[in-house]
Amino acid sequence: MSNTIPNVSNSLTRSASFQLVWLGIAATLGFALLMVLLSWASALTGSGTSTLNAIDAESGTLTLQLSTEPPQLDSTRATDSVSIMILGHVMEGLLRFDANNQLVPGVAERWEIREDGATFWLREDARWSDGLPVTAHDFSFAWHAALAPETASEYAFILYPLKNAEAINTGTLPGDALGVHAINDRVLEVEFEQPLAYFEELVAFPTYNPIREDFYRNRDGRYGADVEDLLYNGPFEMTVWVHGAHLRLEKNTDYWDRERVRLNVIDIPYFTTDTTAALNLFKDGQIAIVDYLGAEQLDEVLRQRWELLRFGDGSVWFLAFNFDSGRATSNWHLRKALQLVTDPSELVNRIIKLPGNLPGKSLFPVWLQGVNGFFRQEYPAPQIALDASAAREHLRLAMEELGLDEPPSLALLVDDTPGAGRQAEYFQNLYGTQLGIDIRIDRQIFKQRLAKMQNQDFDLATYGWGPDFADPLTFGELFASWNPNNNGRFSNQEYDQSVRLAQSSLDPHIRMNAFGRQQEILFEEVALIPNYERGRVYIKDRRLQGVVRRAVGPDPDFTNAYIVENP
């Protein structure tokens, strides 16, 4: 049969394949040549833009990358960490955090906190970037604006300790009933709704930043939307904002404490959430800091022998349950069963694999202060002993109560980051093999996940909560029945009472006792399964010093940073 194919065809094929080989070699060589030419060309053009170095000591310029640009910079509506970080550089409230994360005077020169209110005396030399002084009216106006129902600020609740604030925000009282009065340009008088133990912590939060009324009204609703729609009173002012592409902060020469600020320019020409891309920028000397790394990048950093640093970002991550009566997760036995097989230590050491993360034991993280020492030393978290057979017994009871013949199928709502996906698959396998519970993973982008949580469209959800102020209350009130961020609608009367007590009491013993009780209730009711307290690992250029990382407040903070030529 093979004879039927004429030989000539074979030789044709052979010569064709020779041609193919030669073409292949030529193409490869050509491609290599092109690459060489291109890299040479880019080196030529690159030398023209060499000012884009991570650190330029001469001009005091620092180049950074951010995960994303701030959605807008109106402090009354800011919610995300990027906005808070930028606002911390271009704005200043009554108080601020210093390099040791202590509260120090900002615009307020001195202050006095009483049981029923507070008085702030403002410094004379605090200036807006157009040269006019920052006055008490600016604070009063900003707080009124944040509480106005038409602003729809998500963080309005942080102003609720002010007298009548909640009623104004919900529209039952007019705005002028607010217990905030500018006595004159330099004295601000505040009335509280009830005694308040942590007001100093609150006024450092961006929602409490000042806004000048005439400027705000001039902007016609565009306040904070662009570089010319903002007035600055902080250590830096923004000079460039190309949306989605470039931010540039320059030293504010009108800032009262300008001696403190040693950087001249903070340039942010890169926005990416991809930590590998950020690491590559760092490797090329394009950025001075990669503010957090993933576990996959650690090997590369070790290989490069860069200096690794760590800090706890203060947030607590846990599995939240949906307490809606139609959901299987409203059943206590089911939640108990899940709790009895979840080992946070395994999650942290085998799945997350990043140093600095602590296995979660409680809603209240280890760094919170108690009466004298750390809260968690004074009120240790309840111990969970893993017990698979007890868990199966609880599951059996749960199925009985729910009237099910087989273990329920649960939807687990997570972010669409790679890390979240891994944790979800770990939980899926854990609950599947230990309890036979089928977990459906619902991966959503951040905004969609928040929306689904708010609509109570989940059974289980991985939930992280970062502190707004350094008091256990920022965590404790998360599970109060009235809190809009209590997405699973956990509701417990004793817990609510305990939160009310902690909000209104000034006695640290009573307050810490209340938080201790809350910690117990959350454990007894299995309101959550703690996963981990997040730690972050980061790298920075050795020439950059004085960068402050913190759990509460703007992070990372470059207002105290400086450049050393030869570290």
Place this chain on the structure above:
Amino acid sequence: MTEFSLTAADFERVSVERRVQTIARPSLSYWQDAWVRLKANRRALVSFYIVIVLLLFTVAGPWIWAVDPTVQDLDQLSTPPGADRRAQIVQPYVPWNGVFTTINESLSDTVGATTEIRLAQPASTQTVRLVWDPVLGASGYRVYRNVYDPAPDGAVGLPLAEIYDPRQVSYEDLLDLTPTRYWYSVIATDRNGREAEEYTTLAVDTIRVITAAEAQTRGLVDLETLLSLGDEVRVSFHPLGTDYLGRDMLARLMYGARVSLFIGIIAPLFFVLTGILYGSAAGFIGGRVDQILMRFADFVVALPFLLFMILFKIAFGIGPGESGVVPMLVALVVLSWPATARLVRGQILQIREEAYIGASQLLGAKTHYLILRHMIPNTVGVILVTLTFAVPTVIFVEAFLSFIGMGVAPPTPSWGSMCNEGIQTMLNHPHELIFPAALISLTVLAFNLLGDGLRDALDARMRSRE
């Protein structure tokens, strides 16, 4: 009456001797000829065998390599192929309280180096327990770990922990321990929290360990009581290594191939069939009907695939965490047929005008006879070629959709989703990306080359010459 019969011999020609050399070959049908030419095309033949091996890999593979692709082995995370599998039997993990000193001195502004770091028990992948001598005046300690020797430039590596209690002179490391050599450095901090200039480093070789109970659940031994402490076992074998959750790569690739090849073969079958029916109807009827049908096909071509895929996913009520394979299949079939339809229509239009069709019609052939006897056999080459080229395209689409998370739901693997996961750890554990990526490339290449060979083989104009 005598019987008169003719035999074949009677019809034999009166011999006229003629010596003519005849050259003949057995008559070859179209298919036989195509097969011959396909066999002569070595590339196509190799591709054909690769495709068969892939099908075996998918269908028979999971029977031969009967490993559950969803089982997570947290002791063997991201293990490359050919890793050392020896493990020692140890006791179950018991929490450790650490070591505390009672000395309580005043803190000082400068502190010296930690003098000696010891191991409280042999280092293993279960735990590494470090103990060191207290440093005078230290306010606390920092513990670092590196996989490279920090000696040359003081790169101490991962900051494992900060100990604020100066009495605590121990640390337990549990973080992602693998059997390798670690360099632990313990640095004392002074009153102001600054690290001491000098420090001590301890090199530790960890060995892989496993508890007897674990060994039994993993099926390494029949009964855990057969094992005693210190025995050596071999942990489960993973020929292609494991992924980031310790799942067997080979098993995952086999199951992943099911999804990829299922979509890759079923979807083209359906849309090519639709295309044939649609195209031949348009081509055969012709005229206004043809115009309308083909304009509709143009309209379908213009529809964006990804958008429709998402719409179908919603329309099918595919909830979170459920597989998106069915909507993917539907979207592929609904949106991909026009290419085949156009091709077949063109072919039919051409054949319709051929002389033999006219002849056949004159002889009284009916429409269905014309279609079945002449039209379809003459377009079958084109159709087969479209089919083989559609398969790799669809496999690639599936891989892409799973890559962006639109396809299968975890824990079901698919080559695309495996690539997506592998790309995260590409630099450290390249095997997690290379294997699925290589399989996608190989499959797509094999189907393309096979399609190429088929096109040459089935082209009537390239039939073997006499």
